[in-house]
Amino acid sequence: MIEFREIDRNNLFDVIKLGVADGQKEFVATNLFSIAQAKAFPECICLSIYHDDILVGFTMYCIDYEDKEYWISRLMIDEKYQSKGYGKAAMEKLIDRIKEDKKHKVIYIFEPENTWAKHLYEKLGFAADGRVIEGEVVYKLEY
Numbered sequence: 001m002i003e004f005r006e007i008d009r010n011n012l013f014d015v016i017k018l019g020v021a022d023g024q025k026e027f028v029a030t031n032l033f034s035i036a037q038a039k040a041f042p043e044c045i046c047l048s049i050y051h052d053d054i055l056v057g058f059t060m061y062c063i064d065y066e067d068k069e070y071w072i073s074r075l076m077i078d079e080k081y082q083s084k085g086y087g088k089a090a091m092e093k094l095i096d097r098i099k100e101d102k103k104h105k106v107i108y109i110f111e112p113e114n115t116w117a118k119h120l121y122e123k124l125g126f127a128a129d130g131r132v133i134e135g136e137v138v139y140k141l142e143y
């Protein structure tokens, strides 16, 4: 079962040690970078991803400072635990969590360069909304 946990003194160092494969490093910032970013951008919410009590990944989302809408900014599953369905389950869980906020109706994400991730997001209902911001295609999921 996939579960989100806060990042605190119990797991910070383990979350920082999670990593993606060499060929995937260009697709996602390191968790160290993301956690540092969240310190300065308090709207960013960092969560660690556990599967049956084992730490497998990391995600970060926010209500954007400028457009005040939900954005999923990071998703990574450690190299060792990829292709077991955890990334998909974590995205579904995160979408469900955001959907609980009835004041909002849309979740944004940038089109990933990683084709696995692109396929995953499209399967979950994300589609291009027509905007390109700083060269990146914006995907949205309306709920």
Ligand SMILES: CC(C)(COP(=O)(O)OP(=O)(O)OC[C@H]1O[C@@H](n2cnc3c(N)ncnc32)[C@H](O)[C@@H]1OP(=O)(O)O)[C@@H](O)C(=O)NCCC(=O)NCCS
Pocket: 020, 024, 027, 028, 073, 074, 075, 076, 077, 078, 081, 082, 083, 084, 085, 086, 087, 088, 089, 112, 114, 116, 117, 119, 120, 123
């Ligand atoms: C993208 C990522 C989060 C997916 O997590 P995952 O746990 O490995 O993926 P899942 O096992 O849940 O599979 C989800 C989809 O990914 C694709 N996928 C997973 N493993 C794959 C593989 N070995 N080959 C091809 N596609 C694969 C499949 O399309 C799969 O969909 P399916 O269930 O219909 O087959 C993970 O691979 C990752 O951390 N990648 C590096 C970081 C990154 O690119 N993050 C996204 C941009 S921020």
